[in-house]
Each structure stands twice: as structure tokens, then as C-alpha cells.
Amino acid sequence: MIKKILFGMSLLLSVASCTDDYSDWNAPQHNDQPATVQFGNGSVTETQAINLAEVTTPTVKVANITAPTADGGYAPSGEYKITLGGKSLDITAAGEVSTEELQNVIVSNYGKAPVQRDMDATVATWATNEKSYVKIESATFKVLATPKAANIEQAYYLAGDIFADGYNKDVVKTHAFTHSDNNVWDDPNFSIEVETTEANKSFMVIPASSLEKSDIREGAFGSGSDKKSLASNGNAITIEKAGKYIITVNMETLTYKIEAKPTALFLTGSEYNWGNTASDWKQLIQYNGSDETFWTMIYFSEGEMFKFAPQAAWKDDFGPDIPIEDNAGSGIATDGGNLKVGKAGWYLLRVTNGKERKLEVCKPEVYLVGDVIAGGWGAGWEDKAKTDANKFTAPTTKDGLFVSPKFANSGNLRMYVNFPDTGYKDPNNNWWKAEFNVIGGNIVFRGNGGDLQPVAVEANQQVSLNFTTGKGEIK
Incomplete structure (x- = not known):
């Protein structure tokens, strides 16, 4: 065990490298020879690029080490470390590191994408005279490695009797899963929203490559026996109840989940x-x-x-x-x-x-509309009701009241909150999309329902609203 490192000892530490230019390792048209750098009075020679998807052993060779020797009564300790991607790893005298640790270094620095990475590295050892230790470190060299990655395609589609003619290739192409802006290895999750109007409808997940086959179900993913995992050429997955759902698949872990679409916030x-x-x-x-x-x-x-x-x-x-x-x-x-x-x-x-x-x-804008405003419904349908004459005053304190103008007419009370795009003639943003009323002293919101219960009021009355307490008063 190394307990102490002296930095005041003198020993030949090399920082020089070969003069040959080996900078463009990623260019496939070259077949450059591995570079050699000094390691004290020894050397370190780079290996060829490593593809971890092809490595089946627990260790992998990342450098060829010619061990340095020491003088002045110092002897090499025989322990080696490699600094790679900001991490210090054990490395053998034969230049081998843990395959798993190398994979982890690449993923932590660059992500999971199967792309060759060009990493700076140094190797160090220590020499001892049994009283103290001195560090011997190599010059910088390169480790080129590609991480092992899951077999994930760039796009997936939904097929099945969940849709009419749901295994027709042209139909399937219109039901693509969505994905984030990240690459598919760092974010292997794909999702899609669906609506079923009948119970017990089924689906399968179709990789983009299967769209090129005569039968798109060849290579499609269905359910495994646990009904949570995806299995290639598995059984179609069934949605038991009609409704709106979000289907999410993880193509790294080959799992899926079906969740009812949220209807609240x-x-x-x-x-x-x-x-x-x-x-x-x-x-x-x-x-x-x-x-x-x-x-x-x-x-x-x-x-x-x-x-x-x-x-x-x-x-x-x-x-x-x-x-x-x-x-x-x-x-x-x-x-x-x-x-x-x-x-x-x-x-x-x-x-x-x-x-x-x-x-x-x-802005916190509330308006009256309908029977009670000057001009009644005629003014509303002509998109002329959004005026100060029909606008509530807004409070400045948390417990303050929104207060309407006095009603111009008797009739049924109608009111709404106003957004910049609220319009009487816009089918997507009609005023009643955010309508509410005061019923039994409470503010009651229309939400996603139909017309609210009519509330009859008299001319010259007005309504006050406390949105903090949810209470309202008509008087």
C-alpha cells in the first residue's frame, strides 16, 4: 500500500511526445501507427481503437506499457494507475483496465451513444526506497473507444386494432411515437397518446426497420409474459378499458407502461x-x-x-x-x-x-356578458361586450374583491375570465371556455362541462368575487 508520495525527489519524468502527427484518429481513410510516449525511462504505446460492443472479457487492453526503472536506490512498486476522462483507474502492467470501468468512464463523460471517443490519458507508477515514494508519470497519450450501447432505432410506430386498419403500413406511419431532443441512447423513452372508444383494444410497437418488410409485424415488439416487458415478436398488448392513454416504451430496458392521460392539474x-x-x-x-x-x-x-x-x-x-x-x-x-x-x-x-x-x-381580467349588459346578447355576439363598462375592478391585495359594474338589465348572470385571445367568434377561444358563476355563495366553474345552472339577477345589482376563498356575493 502506498502511504506517502514525495514530490521533492529528482527522477527523470518525461513530458515529451513523438513528433509524428497522429491527431486525426477518427478519419477512416488513414491507417496511422499507434503513437509512443515516454514513461520515465520506459514508454507507453497507444492501442488501436476499441469497440466495447465487441469485448467479451472482463478486462480490455488500452495501452502497451514498457515499465520504467528507477535509480538512486529506488525500485518500482509495480502498481499502476491510468487517468482517463477525469477518473483514476487501476491498470495492469500489461495495460489492461476493467471493461466495466472503461464503459462507465465513457458514459459519464460523453453519454451512451455508440460513438468513438478520443480521450487523453496518462499512466503513473511509483518507485520506493522503503522510506519514501516518488511518482513517475507518462506523457499524455490517446485512448480511442466506443461504448457498448443498446440496439435502439431512431423511430418507432404504433400498430394494432386500436386503430381502424391498424396494421396497414400507411396507417401505421401516421402513428409515430414522440421522442425528446436527446439522442435515443441517453433518452431511450418514446411515448404516444392514444384514445380508445372500445374496451380490449390491442397494439404492438413497430420499429422503423420493420416498415421495410412485407409484414410489419416481423420484428415488432409485443408483451412479455410479465405484461411489463417488451418482447420482440411477442403478443399484442391489450388496453382493457376505453379512454385516453399515454403509452411509454423504454427501448433500452425493453419495458412499457400504459397510463391514463391526466385530466387535472x-x-x-x-x-x-x-x-x-x-x-x-x-x-x-x-x-x-x-x-x-x-x-x-x-x-x-x-x-x-x-x-x-x-x-x-x-x-x-x-x-x-x-x-x-x-x-x-x-x-x-x-x-x-x-x-x-x-x-x-x-x-x-x-x-x-x-x-x-x-x-x-x-392580466386579471373578468367580464360580464349576456342578458345583464347593455345591449344584451346582441352586444356579445357582435364582439363588442369586452369594454370597461362590463369589466370587473381588480383588487391589489390577496383578500380583495373583484367587483362587477351594476347590471344594466335583469336576466341570467354570465361572466368569464379574459385571455388575450378570448373572442366571441373564435370557436377555440370562446368566452365560455373559461366561464364561471356564483351559485349558493360559491364560485362555481364551468370547467369542461356544459352550461351552468342559470342564476337570475336584477338590474342595478352587482356581483363581488373573492378568488382566494372561492366565495361570491350578489347584491
Whole structure:
């Protein structure tokens, strides 16, 4: 065991290398000879490039070492280390390292992609006179190696009776799994959203290469016996109940999962006890007609931190680094692992949680519409109702009230929150997509449902809303 290293001893330490130019090792048209560098009065010679997918032994040769000798009463210790990719590994006198450790060094520095890596390395040993030790280190040389990688294709498709004519090649091509911007080895997960209108519909996963075969099911992946793993040419996988699902496959571990598509979204953060219990999560309202868009009216304190999740628990949470469209001067931005508020105040949020995610921060605008405004429904359908005469005043404090103008007419009360793209003639962003009312003293949201219960009011009445407590009053 080496207990001490003296740096004051004098011993020939080589830092020189050969004068030949071996810089372009990756160019296949060359057949350069391995370089040799000095190692004290010994040497280290590079090996040819290594492909770890072809290595079946527990160790692999990364250098040819001619051991240095020592003088002045010092003798070599016989222990060698190689510094490679910022890691120090054991290396034998024959120049061999652990195959597993070499794989790990490449992956930790460069990722899992099966690409040849050009790594600088040095080899060191120690000499001892039984009283002290001195380090002998080689000049820098190269180790060229390609990591072993899973057999993953660049694209996968969904086939099966989950779709009409679902094994037709042209149909299958329209149902591609999505993938992140990372390479498929560093992120082997592929996902797709599907909807089944009947129970017990089945599917298989089709690699891109199978689309070139006469029968696309040749080489397709189905379920293994445990109903969690993927097996090449396995049985079709069955979805037992009708509904909307997200299917995710991991093509490195060959596993899959089928999850019901989330139909809810929650917010928690520094003002909500960081979601320690289910009651510490604020549920957003579903934007009518969408299963991936949600909204809420909320008061934020300056410096408040928050995140989102599809359930009232810490799972699949998100927030940092999603695109933010700030139309209200909130200063909301990513701060570490959270979103942070720059300016206190009331804000109207609209959040998209689908294949893509986005946060829209809007001004806290609420409007009356319909019977109770001047001009009634005629004004509304002519897209003229979005005026200050029909707009609620907004509070500046968390417990403050949103207060409507006095009703111009008697009739049924209708009101909504306004986004920049809300329009009476836009089928995707009609005002009723984010409608609500006051029923029994509570603010009741339309969400993804149909018309709310009618609420009759009288001319000259007005409605007050407390979005913090969820209460409302008509008087």
C-alpha cells in the first residue's frame, strides 16, 4: 500500500511526445501507427481503437506499457494507475483496465451513444526506497473507444386494432411515437397518446426497420409474459378499458407502461407548504373542450416559488424551464428547480400540459356578458361586450374583491375570465371556455362541462368575487 508520495525527489519524468502527427484518429481513410510516449525511462504505446460492443472479457487492453526503472536506490512498486476522462483507474502492467470501468468512464463523460471517443490519458507508477515514494508519470497519450450501447432505432410506430386498419403500413406511419431532443441512447423513452372508444383494444410497437418488410409485424415488439416487458415478436398488448392513454416504451430496458392521460392539474409552492399534504395543492380549472389546458386566477407574493403537477402529489411535477409568455409583467422566471415570481399581484394563468408545455401569465381580467349588459346578447355576439363598462375592478391585495359594474338589465348572470385571445367568434377561444358563476355563495366553474345552472339577477345589482376563498356575493 502506498502511504506517502514525495514530490521533492529528482527522477527523470518525461513530458515529451513523438513528433509524428497522429491527431486525426477518427478519419477512416488513414491507417496511422499507434503513437509512443515516454514513461520515465520506459514508454507507453497507444492501442488501436476499441469497440466495447465487441469485448467479451472482463478486462480490455488500452495501452502497451514498457515499465520504467528507477535509480538512486529506488525500485518500482509495480502498481499502476491510468487517468482517463477525469477518473483514476487501476491498470495492469500489461495495460489492461476493467471493461466495466472503461464503459462507465465513457458514459459519464460523453453519454451512451455508440460513438468513438478520443480521450487523453496518462499512466503513473511509483518507485520506493522503503522510506519514501516518488511518482513517475507518462506523457499524455490517446485512448480511442466506443461504448457498448443498446440496439435502439431512431423511430418507432404504433400498430394494432386500436386503430381502424391498424396494421396497414400507411396507417401505421401516421402513428409515430414522440421522442425528446436527446439522442435515443441517453433518452431511450418514446411515448404516444392514444384514445380508445372500445374496451380490449390491442397494439404492438413497430420499429422503423420493420416498415421495410412485407409484414410489419416481423420484428415488432409485443408483451412479455410479465405484461411489463417488451418482447420482440411477442403478443399484442391489450388496453382493457376505453379512454385516453399515454403509452411509454423504454427501448433500452425493453419495458412499457400504459397510463391514463391526466385530466387535472395542481399548483403548489412556498405559499402552499410545498405540497406536504393533498390539501396543500391548488387545483386549476380545466379549459372547456381541452384535456391538456388549465387556468386559474391567483394572487402571488413577490419572490413566491411554485410548480405544477397532474395530481396533488410530487410526481411528474414541472415548471422550471417551460416556455413562459408573460403578458402581465409578473417577472415569473425559472429559479433553480422552481418558478419564481418577480412582482406581487393578481394574475390569470393558463397552463398547457400536453406533448408540449407552456405557461401564459395574463392580466386579471373578468367580464360580464349576456342578458345583464347593455345591449344584451346582441352586444356579445357582435364582439363588442369586452369594454370597461362590463369589466370587473381588480383588487391589489390577496383578500380583495373583484367587483362587477351594476347590471344594466335583469336576466341570467354570465361572466368569464379574459385571455388575450378570448373572442366571441373564435370557436377555440370562446368566452365560455373559461366561464364561471356564483351559485349558493360559491364560485362555481364551468370547467369542461356544459352550461351552468342559470342564476337570475336584477338590474342595478352587482356581483363581488373573492378568488382566494372561492366565495361570491350578489347584491
